[in-house]
Amino acid sequence: MHRSAPRLSRILACAAVPVMLVAAGCSSDSGGDKDASPSASASPSASAKPTVAPAAFSELPDACKSVKKKTVGSLVPEAKDKSGTADKSNDVSARGGCSWNGLDNKGVDGSQYRWLSVSFMRYESDQTRGPGDKLAGEYYAKQVAAVKATNGAKKVKDEPSAGIGDQATTVTYDLRKTDADFKYATVVTRTENVVATVIYNGAGYQGAKSPKAADLLKDAQKAAKEAVASVAAANK
Structure with missing residues (x-):
């Protein structure tokens, strides 16, 4: 019975904050997934632009x-x-x-x-x-x-x-x-x-x-x- 009181307080507190914050800090009563690595949460880097081939002619005639x-x-x-x-x-x-x-x-x-x-x-x-x-x-x-x-x-x-x-x-x-x-x-x-x-x-x-x-x-x-x-x- 004594353990359920802190858990109930945490749930009520999370219900009062914006949805975006809930996902970040209230998804678990354990304080987050300890197995999640920094690389998994990082956004993918922008793909490099394709290289444009050099022009065929670099000089003009007289x-x-x-x-x-x-x-x-x-x-x-x-x-x-x-x-x-x-x-x-x-x-x-x-x-x-x-x-x-x-x-x-x-x-x-x-x-x-x-x-x-x-x-x-x-x-x-x-x-x-x-x-x-x-x-x-x-x-x-x-x-x-x-x-x-x-x-x-x-x-x-x-x-x-x-x-x-x-x-x-x-x-x-x-x-x-x-x-x-x-x-x-x-x-x-x-x-x-x-x-x-x-x-x-x-x-x-x-x-x-x-x-x-x-x-x-x-x-x-x-x-x-x-x-x-x-x-x-x-x-x-």
Whole structure:
């Protein structure tokens, strides 16, 4: 009879405290399970995040040398600077570009203007954002959308292009500027974690006809293939 009184007092005391405390201090009249180990009550540690694989390419080529001199000479006759004009970049391993332009004066037959540009964007793998090729793929899609939305562009056509990198899309359109009808051919391509964009356009002046869109596109694709090959060569 004398033993039951302390036990009854303990039960009544536990009934008066919050439920969460009951589980911690009143689950047993013996003061807890002596066999419970500290490791059994500890919360499981957070699982380690999977390691993101390094990006395939760590360097970019010299954009002004990414297209062969012979190709530049064919696409841009009478180029002002055959070596090209490099874009300004604060990190040449992440982004770079180059352009060429020239006016081929054919006398009474008028003049032909051509402009060619090549630009690169490289992405590193990131533990939070994901693999470099995934990030490049996202930029690739945005780049294609931006080209298609060029202000003032008419007769816009886009289609996938096989045989150029891992992904490639060609976009062609017409654009009226400087009192001339320009034809544009753009190739956006991704090779692993690098996106290369080749823009080629031209127009006829002084009575000369504008170049054919199909011819411009064929030449732009040739330049894009050389640009993609230069990425792999720069990372050997």
